[in-house]
Amino acid sequence: MAPPTLHKNQLFVGTFIHSKSLNQLDYLHDAAVAIDKSGKIVAIEPQCCDQGKAAEMLYPKLGWGAADVEVRACEEGQFFFPGFVDTHIHAPQYPNAGIFGNSTLLDWLNKYTFPMEASLAASTRARRVYGQVVRRTLSHGTTAAAYYATIDVAATNLLADLCLAAGQRAFVGRVCMDRLAPDYYIDEGGPDAVLARTQETIDHMRRIDPQGDIVAPILTPRFAPACTPETMAALGRLASEEDLRVQTHLSENVGEIALVCELFPDAADYASVYDGFGLLTPRTVLAHAVHLSEAEAALIKKRGAKVAHCPCSNSALTSGECRVRWLLDRGVAVGLGTDVSGGYSASVLEAARLACLVSRHLAMPYNAQGDASRATLSVEEVLHLATRGGAAVLGLDRKVGGFEVGMEWDAQLIGLNMVDDHDAADIDMEKKSGDVVDDGGNVDIFGWEKWDERIAKWVYNGDDRNTKMVWVKGRLVHQRASSASS
Structure with a gap:
């Protein structure tokens, strides 16, 4: 028995947050991270607006063709974090x-x-x-x-x-x-x-x-x-x-x-x-x-x-x-x-x-x-x-724990609950119908929080409902049902 290999390269696009040092988190917004079939990070592009721009900037450098790449982009309220x-x-x-x-x-x-x-x-x-x-x-x-x-x-x-x-x-x-x-x-x-x-x-x-x-x-x-x-x-x-x-x-x-x-x-x-x-x-x-x-x-x-x-x-x-x-x-x-x-x-x-x-x-x-x-x-x-x-x-610090070229893609996609103007109406609807709506977790984000405040709310209020997807060495090993589509 051996660990399975990946069939495609992967491109992740969105916000990436990881520990830069003991007391500092590094925030990469509108960024792209490329993972090859061995599960390693082979490129990080810190400034790209969307999936199309990321592909345009990275595929030629890596010799990748679009058909050979799986792409995953953050949705609103989501970010990638090391496992x-x-x-x-x-x-x-x-x-x-x-x-x-x-x-x-x-x-x-x-x-x-x-x-x-x-x-x-x-x-x-x-x-x-x-x-x-x-x-x-x-x-x-x-x-x-x-x-x-x-x-x-x-x-x-x-x-x-x-x-x-x-x-x-x-x-x-x-x-x-x-x-x-x-x-x-x-x-x-x-x-x-x-x-x-x-x-x-x-x-x-x-x-x-x-x-x-x-x-x-x-x-x-x-x-x-x-x-x-x-x-x-x-x-x-x-x-x-x-x-x-x-x-x-x-x-x-x-x-x-x-x-x-x-x-x-x-x-x-x-x-x-x-x-x-x-x-x-x-x-x-x-x-x-x-x-x-x-x-x-x-x-x-x-x-x-x-x-x-x-x-x-x-x-x-x-x-x-x-x-x-x-x-x-x-x-x-x-x-x-x-x-x-x-x-x-x-x-x-x-x-x-x-x-x-x-x-x-x-x-x-x-x-x-x-x-x-x-x-x-x-x-x-x-x-x-x-x-x-x-x-x-555990002696893995050269392999995992952060997002750097050469490290392996051990990561999780975190999703926080974005509260918008429709939520009050949704509450009224719930009262009438009796339905219970999955709110996506216990971390409510209203939009005015700075990113360090969002992270603090996640640490103090978060749980497994916020962990939408998990990868080890590039392989998807966990996915919540609500995150089945990107």
Whole structure:
């Protein structure tokens, strides 16, 4: 099985918005972007009035004929935006999204998470869950995701198969956990058996996508307490020998940190545990990083490891508030994660707005000093984390996250609800007929808003109804029924 190829070149025309830097969005209006059959951006024309002008300016340069090009133009209220990157999500936990009660992390794992993950060893159930989580995340504009699977080899391979078939970029990891787990859900047989099962999933992904263009493996020790030192050491050697990415959890919860101190008494701190086993590298994604010390942040920066910020789950499970500004100021790369199902939503846009709100809670103690900027994150900054920042965390920053020649077309068409003078009359008609009219989403634009204000309204009010179409590497992978025609 290999990712499908495109049959035609593509031309996109309209407004393109992407992150230029951490705190700046770039707005290209009346622009055109050309995508070749490999899914790469081959030309950007910043000033063209319409489709005809774009074709006239670009086709001769590219040697394209009109019959060999598909054209998609923005409608009123629409714009193209890079696909979102989810740097931390647990695919098998998706059925539990929104179910966490009053649990804290360790209790929640035993009450909700482990039973659900263990139940997905049955392929029919796993197919239902994994198929839906891939569909749902694509519907929210997630074009790339770092997925945790379960300890089961077949179910992990199935998740990789489904991601490839759907066209969603995915790093898929078989979860390794050979201690402190319930008897019904534990990696048995010692480090050699753990590695052998992990190698089966690695080999499978390399068979179905040899270049790793869409699907690739990622080593996944669940978190330090769940793995024996021998298994951690073996995974560190494997990561080095095969240059594999690694994903795990770090300093999410104070109870977890206390457990790490008890289990690894010789380590200086939690981050040093991973470092001692060779698991803290430039290809490591550390979820949460809520309660880090200065020494840990310095070590993470030195090793080039990255952080997946998960504001939804950190709030839902009362784990704490990650100091994202503090991390960025120390040179640590940060992306956003939904952390389903500790997080209740599979939407990276939801993670972006919650990142804004959590940063404001962190800033409140500074208000009296007039120095809230020491913690707050802007709309522009969280959109950077959701796209370019996440791409950097997953090592995809040269491929996706923005609109530049040479990058691949991972993008979403966003549509906002344009309110006009006819809407009052429409309300009267609805009252008479009883019909419910789809308003196209929760973001109402009246026409006088500046573009930065429109984007802010989208971040704070938007949802999947605004995500009209989604492409990965030039391939259309999601389309809302209301957007069937251009």
